[in-house]
Amino acid sequence: MKLRKGISRTLVAGIIVVIVIIAAVAFISLSRHPTTTTPVNVTHTTNTTTTKTNVTVPTTNVTSIPSSITVDEATPPVSVDPASSFDVAGGELLQNVYQTLVFYNGTNTSSFVGVLAENYTVLNNGTTYVFHLWPFITFSNGDPLNATDVWFSVYRTMLMNLGISVYVSQGLSVNNGLGFVGKLPSGATGTIELPNGTLQALEYAGYTFPSNKTQAYEQAAYDLAYILSHFNVSNQTIQKVMSYPYQAVVVVNPYTVQFNLQYPYSAFLAAISTSAGAVVDPVFVDEHGGVQIDTANTYLSTHALGSGPYMLETPLGQSYVILQANPNYWASKVPQSERNFMLAIPKIETIVIDYQTNEALRISDLQSGKAQIAQIDIIDLPQIIGSQGISYIRTHTHYPIMYNGTYGTVYVWGPSPQIDFLAIDAYQYPFNITNVRLAIAHAINATQIQQQVYDGLALSYVGPNDPSLPFYNSSIQGYTYDPALSINLLTQAGFSLTLPNGTTVNPGGTPFPTIVLTYQTGSTALQDEALIIQQQLAQIGIKVQLNPESTVTIVESYLNPPNSSSYPAFQLAANFPPVLSPIDPAIYLMSQARLHHGNPAFVDNPEINSLIIQAVRTDNPVQLQKIFNEITELSLQQAQYVWLDDFIAYTVTVHGIQGIYYSPGFDGLFYATIY
Template identity: 30%
Template sequence: MSQNIKAFLPILIMIVGFLISPIFLLQSSAATTITIAPSNSSILVDVSQTVPPDALDPATGFYVQDGPLFNAIFQELVEYNGSNYLQVVPVIAQNWSTSNYENWTFFIRQGVYFPDGVQVNASTVWFSLYRTILMGQGPGVSNYIELLFNATQYGQTGYALPWGVANAIQQVTGLPTTKNATLAAQVLASILSHFNANNQTIQKIMEYPYQAVVVKGPYEVEINTLEPYRDFLLDLANWWGAIVNPVYVDQHGGVQPNSANSYINDNGMNGTGPYVIKYVGPSLSEILLVKNPHYWAQNIANIPTVAEPAHIPIIDIKYGLSHTDRVEDFATNQAQISYVSLPFLQQMYSAYEYNKYVSFNQVFLNLGYQAAVFYLSLNMQVFPTNITPFRQAIAYAINYSALLSIFKFQNQTLAINYLGPISPVFPVYNEVMQLDDLHPFTYNPSLALHYLNEAGYEGHFYVVLPNGTAIGDTNGSQLPTLTIYALAPVNELEQEELTIIQENLQRIGISTSIKYVLPSVTDNWVTPSGTPAIVDLGWYPDWPDPIFQELIAQTDVLYGGISGNLAWVNISTLQQIYNTLPFLTNQTQQTLEVAKVYKILYQEVPYVYLPNPVNYYFVQPYVKNFVYNPFIGYYYNLMYYQPYTVTITQTTTTTSPTPLTTTSTTTSTMTMPSMTSTSTSNNSTLVYAAIGIVVVIIVIVAVVVLLRRRGGPGF
């Protein structure tokens, strides 16, 4: 028996060794902490704006890129509630009330000051709104016409005069301003340019009760619209409602009718907002903002979030940088906010130095679809787009799925198809589509050919298909090449869209060419005959009223041409509805009327609507509270820094005959800016090795003892 055990002993030891051999493997884990932060925590650099502001005066500036800047410097009676653009909160006003959507009473906060110490009161509101209107620039005219001044009088006299102010001047001074608009405008300009709220004559004019803005007390002001308008506060919440400093304006050029203030346009002025202007670069290429050192809301409790004091002391806005610079500045952490067009999203992320530690969606902020529409306008007053079946043919000839495909990124489609003139972000859009049982147009070449053939006989023309077949009236003339106008410069994505559209139209025999024009050219599109047959453009509403700002703007003949209605829609049924539609205070009735309009427009096809892409920005992961509103941009004062930290744990296993007996902790600074790395490595093999050796010894001793007991001296 003992001999058998002796023979089995080597095998037993091998088995034991095999079983415990994993104990001798070295198990090592390492934790690496990556921290990304700004190189200078006092500064935020924004390079996202591809073009500079058009002006620094809120009564003149009218470009989308003006929003974040004006929002940081100026404040209004009421402002949007952050990203919720369908709700306002009181800022300069303490509160407001209305009983009829026509007469709005505001009580001004006491203790609101401009940086130079000038206090805001009711007369400051009267000054600010009347200045914006009388200057006759884009913001005042476009956003207060038919609300605070009369469109007919403006068309006849050429002056935008707040309604009732001519009567007020005449009643107080005796001057014949009700019959002489030029005199009224000159007197009002003189009052605004030498503004003294303590002057009794000026006081009486401001207190005259039958006018657009009435001063009812030191901190009480009433604004009266020409018609009851439910969404008036949404209009007033934008920068053309900015309350400005009368003293500064009068010291720097004053106010002239139908004239911009060139000094303020070029140099800016400070409002009551959380930031002030520190520096303006050549051609507005760079603007440096600093935290308002005398901000009135600095220590005020219970103010709306949008009026909070600034967190980041300095904002450096660099406008119009090249694509390369916008990529490089963000990739190397020199800029906190940037932008590239959709075809270059991957390029931006690939260049980003921290892409090993930060996912794409952690720096790419998808802010949802735009409150805007994009289209091909089809001029209903010129050949051949004045033929309804021709417009219908174009609508069905376009492959909308192919257009959407160019907005794809990482298996996501960053755009949506819809049926304008109302953009799909507004609730009324879906309500109307359901009421009318309508759907966006879809690609249908057969139906396109059917309508094109019908149009050919109506317009006495024919087209030749790629296979040589002629359709339409072959006794007429062959349809000439049509020109599609587009605004220069165009980005790569828009070029792809136009290429697809051209190819689609060529398949049904419509030959097209593309002509790029500057904005100055579009300013001449003010008559039907002077407006091209087909234009590739878009429309952004000034405030979130989809009826007044989108539906009517694009289809009311009063806004014909570049003012909004590039298709020159002039349908008598619609014009009758539009007389009252925007001013209906019963929302259900208003929606039903919009549904009627949509049915008519669906049959007429004045526009072919192109995909609505999402808004987005690239934002560093340590920038917190980036709040976006599509009508005014984002809020610099709400942003703050919080270093972004990620911990990466790595576990490695190796075999070693000699157990490691050390634990090491290493801290090192990476070469990338504002980024630190901390690594901790723990090796526990000593304990495992010791246990293994003890186990082996115990097994061998036990076997030897057993053999000695069983076999005696013969062992």
């Protein structure tokens, strides 16, 4: 599931991160692969050596490009504020409206192309990053975008401390990237992600602070929030603060910005490529509520103004949104020879995204031509391309492939970073009994789910890492499918079970209670997967009540403590990491600080917590492999997650839609390349 931010986080210690992606399902209208391409050179500087990275962008070779298209998707966005968005649908809008300094180079998740940055340099053993911006960038309203806006945006995101912002805060916050515990605007005590060096930068500009360190940090955080809420780049004091050289982010000159990390952070470029790294217009922010510590900006949650190829024409809150091509798009000034796919100029003027939760209607819209692109579950693909097409895709071994069916085209990209799993809360009865969790794990036949629900277009895996990410170890074996072992584990725990044939096992024991399985609505695949899980657990005498809920309802339920009946103790969920690094799933799924969103099973293992911190703070591959092996083994012992499927990524369109470009870093479709 990929939710991402939106609710204030107030917890402490260790690595704090949360990302959610509740549910996303196997769709996934991930993106794109150009039908026709031309090579383009993009310059970036690493260390002190300038290198050329070849990337490709689609070229238009058709005579008729539609002025608008409609896209049917299952789930509406929760937020479109880069500092508080946490869901896939919101992330898709952000990637089309806002921009980051760099982005993943196509399917290569360890190589990056410049977006706002014309080039960048990595210095000091990976602790210093210097970005040189294009000198003619503007927001869609014409406001100039330069290094001061980057400084503003990063510090704003860190202070707001919502959703996936913690990935950006790693290595940049005080206390070696952990932030500090202080008083929040609500009066409560919680973690404040104060950028490292802010206190000293303010002192450099003439501010004074108390001698008590915590009080000084608190005052510095609130002083910074005030500056951000009254941001004036002509103010000499603010200029002096931004130029202080020994802070997390430094404005070197109008078109050069420097990041100073406290330790080598191997996922840094990936982190700032997420929506949390997007650059916002300070004027727009300050005209609509400014910046508050650990608090969402309600206006920017529903309204957006960025520098990207599209503008959000309609605020959130309706059943659809409209994206309009940015008429002032600055990338048109970038020479064609230096323009990568992330700087493509939009060809389609208007994109209408219809959030249609009914799968049958999404299928009907695509078949009738009402929608040109639609989110269709794997199980329903035969209605679009026929069973012969599914058979062809399943047996094809090389990706990407394209299949034209009766009603549309399916572009298949290959294994995605999205995983599916069951999350079990060990704080609630009967799941607080280890044998119960192990019994459930051994009663689930993941292969059956992959075949019946996903028609074989899904792979087995052992989490928390996804097979598409570095350091995945395929030699580690997961739970065996063994119903007899499950029954034995439950009887050892003292339970009485009634099997489907009427046999009662351990009749003197405590009758096993009916349990509730929560999953996201809007997906036929998730519904069918839940039904199979219900049937499989029935075979060992466990009755399951299915509980389909909206994404918003599930997220809100995370606000309850893990021992509360209002917290979903048994969930069918998924993770689509916004940061394509093994650090992401480890933190999201296993970190002690779930902060309202992450770690839906509420794992709290001291060894895992320590290993996660070690993983964040090293880029040594041998050490990282050892760390992730240990996290995987410990997760199997905990038995709070049952790993189900790793999905094949694909996109469904009507015939004739071209220019779809695929990157696992996209939360949805990148519309600028499509025609």
